[in-house]
Amino acid sequence: MTIQHICIIGAGISGLVAAKTFIEEGYEVTVFEKQQRLGGVWEVSRTYVGLTTQNPKDTYAFSDYPMPASYPEWPTAEQMRNYLESYAQNFGLIEKIRFQAEVTQVKRRTGVKPGWVVSVNCRNHSNDEIQKEEHEYDFVLVCNGLFNIPKIPLVPGKEEFIASGGQVLHSTEFNDNCQIEGKRVIVVGFGRSATDITAYAVHLAKECTLVFRESLWKVPKFFLGLVNIKYILLTRFSEAWLPYRQLQGVEKVLHTFGKPIVWAFWKINEILLRLQFRLDASGMLPDRPMSQSVNCSSAIAPENFYKYLYAGKIKTQKTTIARFCNDGVELANGKRLQADVVIFGTGFRQDVPFLEEKYRRLLIDDRGYLHLYRNLIHPDIPEIGFVGYNSSFFTQLTSEVGAWWLAEYVKGNLALPSRSETIEVMETELHWRQTQWPQDRGNGGCVSPFNFHHLEQLIEDMGVKSHQKGWQRIAEVMMPVNPSTYQKIRQELRGKRLSSVNDSENGDSLETDVTQELLNQQMSIGKS
DSSP: OOOOEEEEEOOSHHHHHHHHHHHHTTOEEEEEESSSSSOGGGSGGGOOTTOBOSSOGGGSSBTTBOOOTTSOSSOBHHHHHHHHHHHHHHTTOGGGEEESEEEEEEEEOOSSSOOEEEEEEEEOTTTOOEEEEEEEESEEEEOOOSSOEEOOOOOTTHHHHHHTTOEEEEGGGOOOGGGTTTSEEEEEOSSHHHHHHHHHHTTTSSEEEEEESOOOOEEOSEETTTEETHHHHSBHHHHTTSOOSSOOHHHHHHTTTTHHHHHHHHHHHHHHHHHHHTHHHHTOOOSSOGGGOOSTTOEEOOTTHHHHHHHTSSEEEESOEEEEETTEEEETTSOEEEOSEEEEOOOEEOOOTTBOHHHHHHHBOTTOOBOOBTTTBOTTSTTEEESSOSBOTTHHHHHHHHHHHHHHHHHTOOOOOOHHHHHHHHHHHHHHHHHHOTTOOSOSOBOTTOHHHHHHHHHHHTTOOOOOOTHHHHHHHHSBOOGGGGHHHHHHHHHHHHHHHHHHHHHHHHHHHHHHHHHHHHHHHHHO
16 A cells, blocks of 8 residues: 555644654645644643643754754743744644644544545634544554643532532643632642642642642752752663663663662662652651652652752642542541632643543553553554654654654555564553553553663664764763654664665666676577
């Protein structure tokens, strides 16, 4: 089958880089985005007040498009939107995007030519009515993101609380100071959004309480106020201190004979954080060791968060909300808190509601776990790829390399295992995460903390080299991720493809020359 027309669902980070990749490879691309503007999690209607990146800017850029030098080390949500819009403009993506176009169904196309029928609800800007459309595509890239559908626990009494004048919001709905100014605010959760909003609300709210089930290890932007977190968390060196499924070389030594060294490494990090954040004094020492907490939920501590906790400006309750009341909430520990606003920073749930049901069941099991080979494809869901389902500490890069991998897959350039072997690898990886890495509460869509391992696996699949040699290799291991260096991988990939074409053409030419020589010899023999 010749694949030419590509449908991309979503115009966030993953959708944009997927569109750029496939356009550069010569495909006809259409992007459907249900919001009014691009950006995904950074789109203006979805970002809470005070939001910044979790990454320093040079580690959160695309490989061929650095962020402006004028940006601060941790860009704001508005700066991220500007960066992504600039990226889309620079690479000619805007004209490929249809905004306010929500995909409602992706159904297998019947007939001789395989592919997909994509149903879309599009807003008509002339009369503001919704128009239903159907389009056919050879291949679909699902880029709707793992942070797409807000998750709010079902707590009884919510309607009663709202009827009495209370507000219940998800963190993505907090986008105006007026929503909390002078009010009694309860924030639920301990992830990045919950603690961000809590620290921000201190100076605006009349009262601020954080309700959480479990305190987690947070990391500072600068360890001991000196060392940028990118030198601690975003290196191959730091990744080596966690036991990967397939241990090799130094890592194998570390996690066998070197276990006492590994234990000491993590214990030192814990001590440093306990001292820097005064965790013992503020009653926020996590229950689990730090080595069991490094995953996609890991987050930077908001500025002054622990300072406010220690000073009592942020009140805390380590429990859950049992029910809403007229004037607030009742907690599982029996206490009642008055509140005007309750904000749930409780994350997101994953679903692909538009996918044909029989394929959706293959993708997501009853427990909500995603089943994907390399976090990119399912062998029994033909002509569909998933970009951004390999969330990491530098998601823009894992999405970008994932898009390169999928482009090679569509072109038929990957030497993939058989269907049965692919499923075995896919299920073995998921089982390992569930049993040997149970502290990762993700659903299979997160490749952290083994970000570099994942990237190098994809690069190896594509048949190019991923490592430097000698002293350069040591620098590569110790230094933070540098997205721009991955352009070398892309160039090698294109060079390999060109070389293959040239070899084929030379082989055809050589075969023609040999055939002609044989014919000439036969003609000479006939004449004699």
